[in-house]
Amino acid sequence: MKKILVATGGGDCPGLNAVIRAIVKSADMHGGWEVYGSIEAFNGVLSEPTEIVRLTESNTAGIHVRGGTIIRTTNKGNPLAYPVQLPDSTWTTKDISGELVQKIRDFGFDAVVNIGGDGSQKISQALFEQGLNIIGVPKTIDNDLSATDLTFGFSTAVQIATDSFDKLVTTAESHHRVMIMEVMGRDAGWIALHTAIAGGAEICLIPEIPYDIEKVTWKINKRYNDGRGFVNIVVAEGARPLEGNVMAQQAKDVGDEHLKLGGIANYLRCQIEKIGCEAQVRTTILGHVQRGGSPIAFDRILATAMGVKAFELMDSGDFGKMVTYKNNEIGSVAITEAISRYNFLSPAHYLVRTARSLGVSFGDWM
Numbered sequence: 001m002k003k004i005l006v007a008t009g010g011g012d013c014p015g016l017n018a019v020i021r022a023i024v025k026s027a028d029m030h031g032g033w034e035v036y037g038s039i040e041a042f043n044g045v046l047s048e049p050t051e052i053v054r055l056t057e058s059n060t061a062g063i064h065v066r067g068g069t070i071i072r073t074t075n076k077g078n079p080l081a082y083p084v085q086l087p088d089s090t091w092t093t094k095d096i097s098g099e100l101v102q103k104i105r106d107f108g109f110d111a112v113v114n115i116g117g118d119g120s121q122k123i124s125q126a127l128f129e130q131g132l133n134i135i136g137v138p139k140t141i142d143n144d145l146s147a148t149d150l151t152f153g154f155s156t157a158v159q160i161a162t163d164s165f166d167k168l169v170t171t172a173e174s175h176h177r178v179m180i181m182e183v184m185g186r187d188a189g190w191i192a193l194h195t196a197i198a199g200g201a202e203i204c205l206i207p208e209i210p211y212d213i214e215k216v217t218w219k220i221n222k223r224y225n226d227g228r229g230f231v232n233i234v235v236a237e238g239a240r241p242l243e244g245n246v247m248a249q250q251a252k253d254v255g256d257e258h259l260k261l262g263g264i265a266n267y268l269r270c271q272i273e274k275i276g277c278e279a280q281v282r283t284t285i286l287g288h289v290q291r292g293g294s295p296i297a298f299d300r301i302l303a304t305a306m307g308v309k310a311f312e313l314m315d316s317g318d319f320g321k322m323v324t325y326k327n328n329e330i331g332s333v334a335i336t337e338a339i340s341r342y343n344f345l346s347p348a349h350y351l352v353r354t355a356r357s358l359g360v361s362f363g364d365w366m
Contacts, residue, residue, distance in 0.1 A: 013153035014295035015303035022307025136322035182265035211363025
């Protein structure tokens with residue numbers, strides 16, 4: 001009997017459980033495989049005592065409708081830069097990927113599925129180069145992996161953001177206010193742009209197009225002068241003003257290497273008020289609401305198809321690949337290709353052009 005180890009790393013995401021369930025059901029249908037889960041990414045393998053659980057059809061039944069991940073996840077514990085405490089109580093990092101690979105082999109695992117975003121797939125590639133039989137499954141609400149048209153979780157995040165935006169439109173209209181809603185996305189503006197178009201925003205600020213506050217304010221004033229009486233703005237957490245910086249702080253938790261983005265909505269509000277906007281300005285930061293809850297039908301289907309494909313790649317011994325969704329087809333590419341280029345939103349993208357044709361301002365022209 002062959003053994004599969006499944007890990008979910010990085011931020012949580014609607015659809016993770018659907019991938020896990022699909023792998024388990026595929027393994028059961030084809031026979032000859034047992035599936036296990038490493039608790040909190042690869043920390044389950046590295047921890048003492050080890051935290052590895054058997055995944056069966058019984059304990060994964062119906063989990064495709066649940067948000068989060070039953071084997072939990074973490075942003076800490078990167079095996080390529082693992083946190084190690086020194087005798088003087090300070091911390092440093094150490095590459096323990098070789099130790100991780102050996103432990104996985106010692107436990108008798110024949111294949112590994114690593115479900116995660118850009119950072120997780122970089123780990124996948126490093127482990128593959130050390131001889132580990134590994135398959136990557138792309139997971140991120142940010143949609144920032146270029147090898148796949150969509151990542152599961154993204155569409156759910158957009159739906160959550162759009163539902164929230166719809167509610168803000170009515171209160172903005174009732175009070176004649178400027179409403180600013182901040183969404184996630186890190187360095188890519190996909191969530192913000194989709195939400196702006198779906199919700200009918202007047203202004204959409206994204207990382208790929210630095211904004212000029214004078215032009216943002218001009219758009220706001222024009223709306224009021226035209227008698228509309230309210231303005232709705234979607235801003236991505238990674239957006240920044242011309243000649244300005246992204247609003248971010250270094251994570252304080254040991255082992256978490258990520259910058260924590262956020263705060264641009266309140267900064268933008270201060271800019272608008274300082275420049276002399278007479279209307280009341282209010283902000284809403286959605287934050288982790290976008291990551292939680294049940295995945296919408298599309299993401300359940302996409303995640304399930306990706307889980308099945310991951311099993312097929314393992315079953316055929318085609319390792320070092322990441323599952324993809326391209327041109328409405330499930331496929332795969334080498335992990336090296338998947339992590340070679342960040343999926344920025346091009347200012348020439350058809351959806352940017354669509355938004356501009358609707359009169360949406362990106363803060364770069366009047």
